Amino acid sequence: xxxxxxxxxxxxxxxxxxxxxxxxxxxxxxxxxxxxxxxxxxxxxxxxxxxxxxxxxxxxxxxxxxxxxxxxxxxxxxxxxxxxxxxxxx
Amino acid sequence: xxxxxxxxxxxxxxxxxxxxxxxxxxxxxxxxxxxxxxxxxxxxxxxxxxxxxxxxxxxxxxxxxxxxxxxxxxxxxxxxxxxxxxxxxx
Numbered sequence: 286x287x288x289x290x291x292x293x294x295x296x297x298x299x300x301x302x303x304x305x306x307x308x309x310x311x312x313x314x315x316x317x318x319x320x321x322x323x324x325x326x327x328x329x330x331x332x333x334x335x336x337x338x339x340x341x342x343x344x345x346x347x348x349x350x351x352x353x354x355x356x357x358x359x360x361x362x363x364x365x366x367x368x369x370x371x372x373x374x375x
Numbered sequence: 376x377x378x379x380x381x382x383x384x385x386x387x388x389x390x391x392x393x394x395x396x397x398x399x400x401x402x403x404x405x406x407x408x409x410x411x412x413x414x415x416x417x418x419x420x421x422x423x424x425x426x427x428x429x430x431x432x433x434x435x436x437x438x439x440x441x442x443x444x445x446x447x448x449x450x451x452x453x454x455x456x457x458x459x460x461x462x463x464x465x
Contacts, residue, residue, distance in 0.1 A: 292428045299421025306413035319409040319459075323396035331389025338382045369409075 297350040304357040308364060317369025325362045332358055387440040394447040398454060407459025415452045422448055 286294075311317045332355045339347030376384075401407045422445045429437030 289428065289431055292424060292431070296421050296424035296428050299417050299424060301421075303414050303417030303421055306417070307411040310409060310411040310414075314409060316409055319400060319404060319406055321397040321400040324393050324400075327389050327393030327396070331386050331391075331393055334382060334386035334389060338379065338386050341379055341382070 293346065297346060301350050301354045301357065304354065304361060308357060308360050311361065311364040311368060315368050317365045317367075320361070320365050320369055322365055322370075325358065325365050329355070329358050329362060383436065387436060391440050391444045391447065394444065394451060398447060398450050401451065401454040401458060405458050407455045407457075410451070410455045410459055412455055412460075415448065415455050419445070419448050419452060 307320075311320060332351050335347060335351045336355065338344075339351060397410075401410060422441050425437060425441045426445065428434075429441060
């Protein structure tokens with residue numbers, strides 16, 4: 286693996302698995318009123334669009350990172366819908 | 376602009392500007408205890424690493440989107456440090 290591939294892999298890992306502590310926090314606190322539903326939905330739509338982009342251009346790493354991120358963002362969205370719908374949508 | 380470029384542009388816009396409603400929510404509520412500091416820091420490190428990747432490979436869109444995301448994640452981090460440091464770090 287080249288140096289720049291390692292940089293790309295590290296970047297993808299950080300922006301993907303960064304969601305894990307956020308999900309843990311919401312599920313542990315059973316509270317997500319401060320998490321923005323709009324953020325969740327826009328990020329979900331964005332990740333799906335990156336998936337389309339990766340699939341069309343057959344960019345393996347983009348496809349795999351975004352598949353994992355998709356699952357993580359869905360987990361955060363579920364936490365938001367379950368624990369945080371009392372303070373409105375912004 | 377080709378169709379796939381539009382797809383990539385849309386994807387970048389969604390995953391970048393998705394942070395705006397999250398920032399608005401934190402600053403409006405003056406509360407960020409549910410926002411994970413680890414999420415913030417990992418995402419910040421990830422965006423910086425994507426910037427390095429984009430700069431080395433001279434990928435314009437990657438550089439610009441990640442510069443904007445960097446500013447937005449810094450704004451969220453500032454909100455977290457100002458309004459949400461009472462419940463620990465996860």
